[in-house]
Amino acid sequence: MPQPELRICLDDGDLDASLRLDTRVGLTSHPKHLPMRLHYDGRGSALFGELTRQPEYYQTRSERAVLRDRAGQIAAALGAGPVSVIELGAGRAEKIRPVLDALAAAGRLDAFWPFDVAAGEVRDVLLELAEVYPDAYLGGIVGDFTRHLAHLPDHHDTRLVAFLGGTFGNFTAPERAQFLRDLREAVRPGDRFLLGADLVKDPAVILAAYNDAAGVTAEFNRNVLHVLNHRLDADFAPHHFEHVAVWDAGAATVDMRLRALKPMAVDVAGLGLDVAFDAGEEVRTGISVKFRRAELEEDLRTAGFAPSGYWTDGRGSMGVFLAEAV
Ligand code: SAH
Ligand code: AVI
Numbered sequence: 045m046p047q048p049e050l051r052i053c054l055d056d057g058d059l060d061a062s063l064r065l066d067t068r069v070g071l072t073s074h075p076k077h078l079p080m081r082l083h084y085d086g087r088g089s090a091l092f093g094e095l096t097r098q099p100e101y102y103q104t105r106s107e108r109a110v111l112r113d114r115a116g117q118i119a120a121a122l123g124a125g126p127v128s129v130i131e132l133g134a135g136r137a138e139k140i141r142p143v144l145d146a147l148a149a150a151g152r153l154d155a156f157w158p159f160d161v162a163a164g165e166v167r168d169v170l171l172e173l174a175e176v177y178p179d180a181y182l183g184g185i186v187g188d189f190t191r192h193l194a195h196l197p198d199h200h201d202t203r204l205v206a207f208l209g210g211t212f213g214n215f216t217a218p219e220r221a222q223f224l225r226d227l228r229e230a231v232r233p234g235d236r237f238l239l240g241a242d243l244v245k246d247p248a249v250i251l252a253a254y255n256d257a258a259g260v261t262a263e264f265n266r267n268v269l270h271v272l273n274h275r276l277d278a279d280f281a282p283h284h285f286e287h288v289a290v291w292d293a294g295a296a297t298v299d300m301r302l303r304a305l306k307p308m309a310v311d312v313a314g315l316g317l318d319v320a321f322d323a324g325e326e327v328r329t330g331i332s333v334k335f336r337r338a339e340l341e342e343d344l345r346t347a348g349f350a351p352s353g354y355w356t357d358g359r360g361s362m363g364v365f366l367a368e369a370v
Contacts, residue, residue: 048170051185052186053187054191067312078272080329081161081188083329086164092264101253102362111142111208116146117353118143127147128199129204130197130203131158131159143206155182160187169184170184190222196230203232205227208240212333213335215333224343232369235368236368237367240363240364241335241363242334244296265287268329276314289301300328302327304323340363349369351365
């Protein structure tokens with residue numbers, strides 16, 4: 045069996061440079077902020093996996109059910125020919141599997157490419173799937189989907205770019221618009237985009253997913269401080285920061301923060317930076333936007349994608365959108 049191809053758009057040097065820049069800018073801003081992609085080192089990816097198994101985190105179960113139940117329809121909606129699938133922010137690439145299975149069963153799965161900033165996840169997925177889809181071309185991309193969409197593999201058949209898990213909701217509105225423009229530029233007319241998005245619903249249900257009883261979200265959120273301790277020789281005491289998730293109804297957004305439980309002076313030795321925290325001061329660590337179908341479809345149209353399919357589960361928890369590049 046040939047070794048799967050691995051394309052590295054982001055090496056340790058690039059990661060280090062963006063970590064340094066993002067941290068310096070974020071910790072010297074008012075209010076302080078840190079980007080969400082910093083959460084995903086090996087421990088962060090494992091914590092996210094644990095989070096997806098918490099009873100309150102409905103997103104994973106809901107989207108998995110939609111993709112399992114509708115995989116045949118999704119495969120049929122892609123036309124009749126071979127398809128190359130690229131999954132952005134793939135993580136363990138578990139949810140896309142029913143779609144890959146449906147295409148493979150019809151002899152239409154030409155290639156699968158997981159694309160993720162977490163190199164370990166991409167490597168693990170390739171090792172696992174090489175045995176499952178021996179007839180498909182497997183390749184991985186280690187990259188940042190906000191910077192490296194121009195590196196999407198150029199197959200001559202229809203490309204299906206999947207972006208699942210609600211990760212699209214971790215962008216601000218300008219970042220979402222930019223991402224959709226970059227993606228449209230990276231694909232050809234006829235290529236398809238499969239987008240999983242968390243839908244606006246009862247705020248209590250949403251907030252519970254970001255405040256699970258076992259405290260996994262809190263630990264995932266605090267992981268960014270562990271990352272800074274390891275990578276930048278900082279001396280954050282993560283247990284002196286409290287996880288906070290706030291629902292902003294106007295923006296339909298969960299705002300995640302880390303709140304200092306007491307005044308602290310933190311030495312980020314790798315940056316030669318001393319950072320002071322007041323008691324109660326909050327660091328913004330990420331957002332998770334929830335969507336309404338009509339608005340999201342309008343954003344897709346604006347970017348040059350024609351919505352062509354929409355599926356959800358019985359409760360309308362997560363929406364899975366299919367759109368065609370025009
Ligand atoms: N798709 C999976 C994982 C979602 S978690 C699911 O639905 O369960 C978000 C994933 O996006 C993680 O694997 C993380 O490593 C990846 N990620 C986050 N920011 C990224 C970025 N800027 N570029 C590429 N991958 C990113
Ligand atoms: C990856 N992403 C969709 C998660 C979310 O729900 O916004 C990240 C997360 N952060 C805290 N909990 C989950």
